[in-house]
Amino acid sequence: MTEAGGYNFAYLDEQTKRMIRRAILKAVAVPGYQVPFAGREMPLPYGWGTGGIQVTAAVISGQDVLKVIDQGADDTTNAVSIRRFFARTAGVATTTRTAEATLIQTRHRIPEHPLGEGQILVYQVPIPEPLRWMEPRETETRKMHALSEYGAMHVKLYEDIVHFGRIATSYDYPVRVNGHYIMSPSPIPKFDNPKMDRMPALQLFGAGREKRIYAVPPYTRVESLDFEDHPFEVQRWDEACALCGATDSFLDEVVTDDRGGRMFVCSDTDHCQDRRAGAPAGKEEAAQ
Amino acid sequence: MVALANDLPPGFADPVADANAVFRAVLSAISYPGRIVPLPVAPAPPPPLSLAAAAILLTLADLETPVWLSPGLDGDGVRAWLAFHCGCPLVVEPGRALFAVTESWDMLSEFSPGTAENPEQSATVILQVDSLRPGRGMSLRGPGIPDVERLEVPGAGPSLVRALAGNHRLFPRGVDVVLAAAGRLACLPRTIQVTEEASCMSR
Numbered sequence: 001m002t003e004a005g006g007y008n009f010a011y012l013d014e015q016t017k018r019m020i021r022r023a024i025l026k027a028v029a030v031p032g033y034q035v036p037f038a039g040r041e042m043p044l045p046y047g048w049g050t051g052g053i054q055v056t057a058a059v060i061s062g063q064d065v066l067k068v069i070d071q072g073a074d075d076t077t078n079a080v081s082i083r084r085f086f087a088r089t090a091g092v093a094t095t096t097r098t099a100e101a102t103l104i105q106t107r108h109r110i111p112e113h114p115l116g117e118g119q120i121l122v123y124q125v126p127i128p129e130p131l132r133w134m135e136p137r138e139t140e141t142r143k144m145h146a147l148s149e150y151g152a153m154h155v156k157l158y159e160d161i162v163h164f165g166r167i168a169t170s171y172d173y174p175v176r177v178n179g180h181y182i183m184s185p186s187p188i189p190k191f192d193n194p195k196m197d198r199m200p201a202l203q204l205f206g207a208g209r210e211k212r213i214y215a216v217p218p219y220t221r222v223e224s225l226d227f228e229d230h231p232f233e234v235q236r237w238d239e240a241c242a243l244c245g246a247t248d249s250f251l252d253e254v255v256t257d258d259r260g261g262r263m264f265v266c267s268d269t270d271h272c273q274d275r276r277a278g279a280p281a282g283k284e285e286a287a288q
Numbered sequence: 289m290v291a292l293a294n295d296l297p298p299g300f301a302d303p304v305a306d307a308n309a310v311f312r313a314v315l316s317a318i319s320y321p322g323r324i325v326p327l328p329v330a331p332a333p334p335p336p337l338s339l340a341a342a343a344i345l346l347t348l349a350d351l352e353t354p355v356w357l358s359p360g361l362d363g364d365g366v367r368a369w370l371a372f373h374c375g376c377p378l379v380v381e382p383g384r385a386l387f388a389v390t391e392s393w394d395m396l397s398e399f400s401p402g403t404a405e406n407p408e409q410s411a412t413v414i415l416q417v418d419s420l421r422p423g424r425g426m427s428l429r430g431p432g433i434p435d436v437e438r439l440e441v442p443g444a445g446p447s448l449v450r451a452l453a454g455n456h457r458l459f460p461r462g463v464d465v466v467l468a469a470a471g472r473l474a475c476l477p478r479t480i481q482v483t484e485e486a487s488c489m490s491r
Contacts (some may be wrong), residue, residue, distance in 0.1 A: 009304045009305070009308075015350060017307070018348055019352065021315075021347070021348060022348055022386075023408070024315065028318050028432075029318060029464045029478060029479065030408060030477075030478070035408040058311075059311075059312070061309065117320075142405045145405075146460075178430075180460065200434075217431040218320060218431075219431065219432055220432065221431075
């Protein structure tokens with residue numbers, strides 16, 4: 001593969017990369033704090049991962065192996081176009097296999113396969129400010145973070161309990177990083193929240209429209225907010241994956257016909273394929 | 289008093305790839321604090337600027353980042369080299385710098401620690417040291433370290449530990465320190481709790 005003519009390596013110019021790199025380093029130094037950066041226009045609309053792409057473009061080297069997922073899948077439009085973008089502008093090798101990737105850009109999932117040291121996970125973030133729904137003013141949320149004034153967030157979760165008898169937030173579930181900043185984990189299902197805790201890989205977050213970069217360093221405490229009498233818990237399914245039989249992965253419900261037929265399959269396509277390659281038993285269940 | 293351009297030592301041989309490689313080394317070092325990371329490239333900066341300090345400035349400093357040089361490192365050669373390759377403004381007051389290069393940690397508290405509302409506006413202090421030794425010396429704990437990391441800066445006494453501990457207490461404010469030895473570097477961001485060897489042994 002060759003680099004696209006007329007563009008710098010990985011699309012962004014070097015001065016932009018320096019600015020983003022400085023923001024990334026400060027983000028790692030202050031875990032969970034949202035560092036403002038001078039986000040550039042990218043050849044994709046906001047909402048398609050422009051923040052994640054800018055972080056990836058500043059980090060990626062010619063030796064990286066890139067994986068891009070959208071809701072766990074490698075073969076959806078967003079994932080395919082971002083993967084091709086970097087294959088063209090940086091000439092990097094790409095993969096769909098989590099274990100082989102050195103750099104993984106993700107929209108709304110953490111791969112099921114545990115990530116290790118040396119891997120970097122880049123999240124695409126739509127709304128980086130976890131307090132935004134409670135306090136629309138940036139001047140105020142900035143103060144709230146500075147003073148660790150997080151009562152409003154607990155009130156929101158408490159109101160859930162009053163209305164529904166449980167914390168009804170099921171994705172973008174707020175976390176506390178290293179006992180200090182409250183952070184949005186991006187709209188991953190809360191099923192994935194425990195994977196962030198003390199993950200050996202570096203986690204970077206890029207919000208293009210809101211122009212914020214934040215990070216969770218490796219081996220860093222990430223606690224999902226909860227109450228003593230309403231502890232944090234993740235989603236569970238009665239079904240197993242119809243393709244691979246997995247009972248421990250995040251499942252998507254897929255409607256298969258117009259007569260109410262449906263099946264549950266792994267959201268992480270690489271994980272599902274791995275299991276099917278190693279454990280063909282699941283296929284028989286699906287055929288029935 | 290500026291050296292002629294053709295006397296200037298070169299910057300990176302491959303500005304794009306070398307800057308990326310150095311950034312990844314620094315990113316790795318700040319992600320896993322206290323671990324010694326080899327410098328992937330070897331620029332030839334004018335002395336007394338060290339290889340690692342020079343590589344970091346070539347990678348991260350530009351017209352947007354005021355740089356402060358300690359009196360021991362400041363000189364026409366270094367100034368001309370930075371002006372040509374980085375284009376960074378050099379400042380006299382340490383408190384105004386985003387990057388500082390120094391050989392002493394006595395001044396750590398004089399660099400900008402940022403504000404509680406904007407802790408990212410703190411300085412990054414590149415501390416030139418003679419060498420770094422893993423597995424002994426200071427005990428480091430915090431984000432990026434599973435349990436405890438050890439790092440020795442030969443020749444540094446308890447004053448370095450005191451300076452770093454004082455910086456850590458400012459969190460979320462505080463400077464981030466890059467220890468730059470010849471061809472190797474390690475990072476100590478403000479999140480890292482630094483204690484002396486002895487307190488580690490007693491655990």
